[in-house]
Amino acid sequence: MRTLRELGERWVLRYVARRLEGLPGALLPPGDDAADMLFEGRLVLSSDMMLESTDIPKGMGFRDVGYKAVTAATSDAAAKGAKPLAYLISLALPPETTEEEFKELWRGFEDAVKLYGGRLAGGDTNMGGEIIIDVSCIASSENPVSRAGAKPGDLLAVTGMFGAQAAGLHALLTENRGRNAETVVKRFLRPVARVKEGAALTRSNAVSASMDSSDGLSETLYSLAEASRVGFLVEKPPVDEAAREYAEENGLNLFDLVFNGGEEYELVVTVKPSMLEEAVEAVEKVGGRLEVIGRATEDIETVKAIWEGKVVKVPRRGYQHFTSRSASNK
Amino acid sequence: MRTLRELGERWVLRYVARRLEGLPGALLPPGDDAADMLFEGRLVLSSDMMLESTDIPKGMGFRDVGYKAVTAATSDAAAKGAKPLAYLISLALPPETTEEEFKELWRGFEDAVKLYGGRLAGGDTNMGGEIIIDVSCIASSENPVSRAGAKPGDLLAVTGMFGAQAAGLHALLTENRGRNAETVVKRFLRPVARVKEGAALTRSNAVSASMDSSDGLSETLYSLAEASRVGFLVEKPPVDEAAREYAEENGLNLFDLVFNGGEEYELVVTVKPSMLEEAVEAVEKVGGRLEVIGRATEDIETVKAIWEGKVVKVPRRGYQHFTSRSASNK
Numbered sequence: 001m002r003t004l005r006e007l008g009e010r011w012v013l014r015y016v017a018r019r020l021e022g023l024p025g026a027l028l029p030p031g032d033d034a035a036d037m038l039f040e041g042r043l044v045l046s047s048d049m050m051l052e053s054t055d056i057p058k059g060m061g062f063r064d065v066g067y068k069a070v071t072a073a074t075s076d077a078a079a080k081g082a083k084p085l086a087y088l089i090s091l092a093l094p095p096e097t098t099e100e101e102f103k104e105l106w107r108g109f110e111d112a113v114k115l116y117g118g119r120l121a122g123g124d125t126n127m128g129g130e131i132i133i134d135v136s137c138i139a140s141s142e143n144p145v146s147r148a149g150a151k152p153g154d155l156l157a158v159t160g161m162f163g164a165q166a167a168g169l170h171a172l173l174t175e176n177r178g179r180n181a182e183t184v185v186k187r188f189l190r191p192v193a194r195v196k197e198g199a200a201l202t203r204s205n206a207v208s209a210s211m212d213s214s215d216g217l218s219e220t221l222y223s224l225a226e227a228s229r230v231g232f233l234v235e236k237p238p239v240d241e242a243a244r245e246y247a248e249e250n251g252l253n254l255f256d257l258v259f260n261g262g263e264e265y266e267l268v269v270t271v272k273p274s275m276l277e278e279a280v281e282a283v284e285k286v287g288g289r290l291e292v293i294g295r296a297t298e299d300i301e302t303v304k305a306i307w308e309g310k311v312v313k314v315p316r317r318g319y320q321h322f323t324s325r326s327a328s329n330k
Numbered sequence: 331m332r333t334l335r336e337l338g339e340r341w342v343l344r345y346v347a348r349r350l351e352g353l354p355g356a357l358l359p360p361g362d363d364a365a366d367m368l369f370e371g372r373l374v375l376s377s378d379m380m381l382e383s384t385d386i387p388k389g390m391g392f393r394d395v396g397y398k399a400v401t402a403a404t405s406d407a408a409a410k411g412a413k414p415l416a417y418l419i420s421l422a423l424p425p426e427t428t429e430e431e432f433k434e435l436w437r438g439f440e441d442a443v444k445l446y447g448g449r450l451a452g453g454d455t456n457m458g459g460e461i462i463i464d465v466s467c468i469a470s471s472e473n474p475v476s477r478a479g480a481k482p483g484d485l486l487a488v489t490g491m492f493g494a495q496a497a498g499l500h501a502l503l504t505e506n507r508g509r510n511a512e513t514v515v516k517r518f519l520r521p522v523a524r525v526k527e528g529a530a531l532t533r534s535n536a537v538s539a540s541m542d543s544s545d546g547l548s549e550t551l552y553s554l555a556e557a558s559r560v561g562f563l564v565e566k567p568p569v570d571e572a573a574r575e576y577a578e579e580n581g582l583n584l585f586d587l588v589f590n591g592g593e594e595y596e597l598v599v600t601v602k603p604s605m606l607e608e609a610v611e612a613v614e615k616v617g618g619r620l621e622v623i624g625r626a627t628e629d630i631e632t633v634k635a636i637w638e639g640k641v642v643k644v645p646r647r648g649y650q651h652f653t654s655r656s657a658s659n660k
Contacts (some may be wrong), residue, residue: 028476033406034376046364049420076363090379090464134420134464146358
């Protein structure tokens with residue numbers, strides 16, 4: 001199997017150029033210095049960098065890595081109700097990467113891009129010491145909702161349950177083959193950015209604040225609380241059933257999985273109480289779910305939860321880059 | 331001096347959020363999940379990743395690194411006649427990076443963004459083993475010119491001279507303090523993306539193909555030749571005077587500096603012969619220069635130059651990632 005070092009940059013450039021797609025109204029051919037497109041409206045721009053050393057556990061295949069890198073950048077756009085138009089992907093790859101690994105990575109990009117409805121417009125491929133993938137998502141939203149609009153009394157809602165991704169990471173790293181392992185590993189490898197749900201929610205006008213939860217539920221709630229100058233009480237923690245069973249089987253702390261796991265890519269939103277029905281209907285109409293899990297409070301920047309019948313303070317312990325704790329944690 | 335590990339991710343996020351700027355018509359506050367802007371017209375999208383191991387020589391300060399990362403992404407847009415609107419910057423930084431280094435890096439970003447006229451809209455900061463900076467440039471052009479339109483007989487022209495950047499890299503690496511060293515080092519550290527020139531050229535309608543030259547003049551000419559199905563004869567190689575003197579003083583191969591140096595960020599364009607005057611005037615009007623250095627030929631994908639009175643074949647020897655030669659070369 002040939003490596004990228006053997007294949008050389010020109011092979012890589014040609015391979016990539018053949019896989020790029022022209023954007024609407026483009027004048028430039030794929031693989032030119034830049035991509036172009038006609039557009040009128042409101043752009044939403046996000047980017048997300050994935051690093052082998054912190055984000056890619058052993059046992060994760062290149063196709064899943066590619067899929068997830070695109071999903072992470074998309075999730076930020078989805079939280080603003082935006083639909084992806086175009087992606088730019090910059091790569092650093094070790095020269096020992098094989099042809100097949102490289103092609104699998106691109107298959108993963110294409111899986112995600114197809115799922116979310118944008119196009120792979122451009123990229124930059126480099127040699128590096130570790131795998132690094134930076135994805136920029138150029139998207140469009142009529143009505144992006146910030147993190148800053150939550151009011152005390154607004155309902156707190158999520159588009160899915162939490163904890164399965166962190167359980168899946170545990171199962172991958174420990175090579176657990178138990179009853180629920182397969183389920184949670186799949187959830188870790190193939191999370192779904194909530195593009196349809198985000199668009200439906202912002203269109204419904206029912207949402208006062210919105211954020212994606214890739215850094216973990218607790219970090220997301222604290223960030224929302226900080227931006228909106230509110231607090232939160234999580235009355236019904238969004239516990240994923242597979243995560244609960246996996247935690248029981250393997251003696252893991254379920255609270256930690258749910259609040260500090262991360263990588264769920266669910267939307268965490270606040271809903272105006274009078275418009276809950278519209279919000280739920282809008283999401284269900286596009287095939288999603290919206291679960292009310294609590295409410296915004298006046299207790300500024302304080303996040304509490306009801307857990308096993310007791311009100312507990314949720315510690316802020318999301319993924320922190322640059323600190324030694326998180327470096328070993330992820 | 332505190333390091334990023336000590337300062338933590340939240341400090342980094344706050345520092346970055348304070349430096350981000352809202353885009354035209356934005357609804358989202360800086361530092362939200364994504365940036366938004368109103369736009370109508372033709373977007374031009376480019377990205378460029380800079381890696382410490384291949385692109386950042388010892389002796390280059392963080393401010394220059396930041397400046398150059400933005401310049402590289404801008405240069406691709408400039409070659410399509412595009413004016414930058416917004417930048418997304420994704421970073422991987424070693425946790426040992428100091429507060430002052432981090433701030434210098436941002437000053438460098440700001441130097442360049444101010445020079446080129448866009449805004450720093452968003453970013454993603456991560457911990458990594460080496461410095462990696464990926465810059466996406468969201469720009470606008472009415473009439474982007476591809477690499478593919480050159481016809482035999484078109485004039486070959488450039489917006490500046492070549493070789494000083496490679497000489498500057500040599501001076502940096504050898505700690506050369508000679509007479510021309512300061513000049514060429516400055517050219518290496520602070521190259522200028524030709525945004526004004528690119529816009530003027532594409533507006534003039536005189537240009538049939540356009541490309542930026544960051545991978546070196548020979549690689550650029552071969553890429554243009556490949557895309558346009560032409561060849562090139564470089565009758566007057568664009569030799570930078572400081573590069574010539576530096577090469578003489580230090581026994582370097584001037585041909586190699588000029589054709590294979592790289593990082594010039596000049597535009598290499600082909601001009602319809604009947605419209606040369608318009609093209610030169612358009613560029614001079616915005617304070618730039620356009621020098622005719624040769625012409626496109628029917629000798630497909632062949633690049634020749636007149637050097638010291640003889641016609642020589644220009645070897646294709648631009649910067650190739652993934653090959654061991656280039657890894658040691660840059």
